[in-house]
Amino acid sequence: MTENPQDTVPPVADLPAVDVVVVGSGAAGMSAAITAARNGLSTILVEKSEYWGGSSSRSGGGVWIPGNSILRREAPADDIDSARTYLKSIVGEDADTDRIETYIDRGPEALDFLIRHSALELEWVKGYSDYFPEAPGGLASGRSCEPRPFDARALGDDLATLHPPYMKVPLNMVVQQSDYRWLSTGIRHWRGPVRMLRVGMRSLAAKARKKKLIGLGPALMAELMLGVRGAGVPVKLGTKLVDLITDSDRVVGVRLESGGVQTTLHTRCGVILACGGFDNNDDMRGEYQRRPSSAQWTLGAPTNTGDGIRAALRVGAAISYMDDAWWAPSIPLPKGPWFALAERSLPRSLMVNAGGNRFMNESLPYVEAAHAMFGGKYGRGEGPAENIPAWLIFDQTYRDRYLFAGVPARRPIPRSWIESGAIVRAGSIAELAAEIGVPGDALSATITRFNSYAREGIDRDFGRGTSRYDHYYGDCTNKPNPSLGELTKGPFYAAKMVPGDLGTKGGIDTDACARALRADGSVIDGLYAAGNTSSPVMGHTYAGPGATIGPAMVFGYLAALDAAGRLLEGRGQQAEGRGQEAVDRNNGLAERRG
Template sequence: MTDETYDVVVVGSGGAGMAAAITAAAHGLSTVVLEKAPVWGGTTARSGGGVWIPGNDVLRKHVPADDLDHARRYLHAIVDPAAGVDPTRIDTYLDRGAEALRFLTEHSALDLEWVRGYSDYFPEAPGGRAGGRSCEPLPFDTRRIGADAATMQPFYTKAPLNVVVKQSDYRWLSTGLRHWRGPLHLLRVGLRTILARLRGRRLVGLGSALSSSLLVGLRELGVPLRLDTALAELIRDGDRVTGVLTTAGDRITARRGVVLACGGFDHSAAMRAEHQREPAGPRLSLGAATNTGDGIRAALDVGAATALMDDAWWAPSIPLPRGPWFALAERSLPGSIIVNARGERFMNESLPYVEATHRMFGGRYGAGDGPAENLPCWLVFDQTYRDRYLFAGVTGGRPLPKSWLADGAITRAGSLGELAAAIGVPTGVLAGTVDRFNGFARAGVDADFHRGASAYDHYYGDTTNKPNPSLGALTKAPFYAARMVPADLGTKGGVLTDERARALRADGSVIAGLYAAGNASAAVMGHTYAGPGATIGPALVFGYLAALDCAAPDAPDAPADTGVSGSRTRATNPG
């Protein structure tokens, strides 16, 4: 057992935690990062790595007309006031977002590019952008982080080293050979891989690239990162949080503040049973396995309020034997529909993933004790779809693995009637549903659920499919049904915070010395999801703002000058 003192103690090494630690250390504060897992990077390292921060410097190079007034109208339009999100938090996120990203870029190896055309999730809402506001990290050479590469949180698909498929690639790879951009992007991925091997580079992409880039900042600023170090409880002096106690009995004092950035309660069966609807649960979460709500429970113990605990960053997924497959493009490709146990469609299948899962629950957020209205449900498609498109990583035309069929994740039948009988839905109803949808596909207009009416629907559609990239008839046997389940990318509820990321009590008063960011905090997005990277974007911004508040001149034990210039500053850290 040890007894140490730092200015700032950060719990969690994902995007929010590293953003907070980099900012604190660059402002001259001694800082430590505690990570429960034996690996660093958290759920950020397992993600697609997208960053949705309107008006940032990278975006403005390509979309100079994307002013914050448009983004402000957009967020205030889509975030339901009933979610209880303080409008000031939304405005602060927008007003300080570009500043935060600029600072983190200057004090790390972060290098982003705009994902051209990756639409906001509600582009037709006031202020929405069909051209998109999302950025993604460039591939990162892990030789730059040396031995730390061996302890990075693995990307959940376990892609081979140097095979980096960017978000901008995946859109076109999913449609195979249907469009000339598909082979072009496949060639780009291949050349990137070959060149990396020839040059001795060790590339990672997506969330792994984002996390690695931020780790460079931690290391250059001398911030210690303690793996296998779990939070047990928060230490208080009166009403102020003054440090943490670890499960190993170590006492770490925080003179300026504790930042909880240790994720949600993705893998806590008890917390999910208390707050959320089954059958979703820990087994179907793609978040880091060590996200068991430790920070949220510790905050509750010192009087913090929580919000949005019934919701998550849902991801409609196919429960394959190796684990859930996040069905991102599969739902939008023509020649497919989603039906419930009654054999009926119940939504626009191309909806953004959080909204799509809400429909699977029947329009609710995942809370309550009653049965989910549209579960179980299946993605139904035909052989034309299977021949044309990438499906769960299997290229078009290739047979699906026999284990998927044997496990029941995928059902195949020679006719729609046989398929209906195999999955237990009314035969006549399924046939009628497909017949009605086929009429919509031929006309190019979905009169029931308006699939293909939004620019977002078309992003993962097939641009060569006419008259609507999102609609295609199901006509060619055999027919398939893939089970769809409500998995998630992490939980959405957590500690209630203000615009400075300070933890709040139920009466709105501030818990001095305690901050929360990322999935440990209640989402600024409320029950919705603005666009690709709208989890990581707020995590970075509010991690940054939490550290700035710790460094403020009126904070306890504040040094005379905590300002930094644009150049990198190395902090002195014990340990």
């Protein structure tokens, strides 16, 4: 491996001013760092955690960027304007047209740049549909890409500080998103055993060749880290953002803390905040979000405590969407929340509230499912959530057929899960209702009604099984509807469901070049934000698999290009990736915003 830049630079306290400081080492931060350095800016990346990769390394690693070169090569032909129509249609009245247009138009360019300047190797996740495939411009065949299994030996010493995934998996056991769909239904379809065999053979082959295979979010971030190292960007771990340094109305640097010592670092072009949301800050959750939103159920990186957002507030930045998150209905297991991605969509299951009543299509995309758990439009409203506590109810046939929270079909539920109260088991529906504290007659009536819909194949209350997305994690061998099945065979089970999340959604308002804005729409010179530190281009919704990481990468890239374009403009040069266009576009935006 080439010389590690981190080993060749003095401590931050002794560094002279740099062109750009990037705060945060997730997908947004690494994209920004690579882009800035490759466009000639002296760049340093600082990370609060002792690990690099942020919440992106704890994710599935999906990337939703319509029209990118991988999709053009591997997927069915898709009109880029259809993606534009789709995104605007689902975001609705909250759409920021400038940012959506920029994201759609420049996303492919951003991804191609990062592919050229890192080890990124992505493939299309065939058939993983947009989350609203029936919406105007939606695509049932999907627009998501994921990293191929990656040999982590290429990281050298950096492998030791890659942020661990939220769920521990054995080395070389790589389950891609394209595998998980079929693994969840076990041997119900021939593709299930084939995928199991593929995963096993992949693992054995890697072991025989002494590889260290990783996948999903860790693979994505490892590939970007090689790009960061290749660009010569020093990475300072264990370095916390304390505050922003300003001169008049311009951000000119950062105050940092490492090992209990505070230092200052000045910048010539700007500070790019990409340090996540406030996932693990219960005080901020209490201030901005409805209860029972809680840090104990987040899958976000433990060091995501809102440092960047709070620092930006102190220099006058506007914020929005703070009451929302990238919600993920989860089961609060003893060792941490389990993101119930497929479990809610499989036949012979339904969800009920404390009254024993269904309240939604259980197969909804996860953000919308949690909105329904909270109640109200987009989950907003006064007071505590309306449909929490909630319970996922299923029968023994479900357990005999399907993977559940990582436990293979027919295997017993771990005793610790039952002892913790996260999973309840009973011989009858009446007994189950008593155990979870819901009215027995209501739960019995709900299941009877649901079973009649399952026999008919039509959910007349909530339309479960109507969308192609509903079927993705359903059971295609189940007739007449892959998403519906009767609950008839005891014992019966109830899994407690809580509003977990993949990270908070609210953050700093930005323009189409990722520049931080004040409440009046004016730009805070020298300050940028991307990823979960910024407010979402998706509004209150979620377009498809990887629609957090996609915008994070694109706007991290655009932030760095803007900084590079402004520096090089004075030198009569032009940044790669149309840096001058970034300057012109920024000027136009500033004029329009007045």
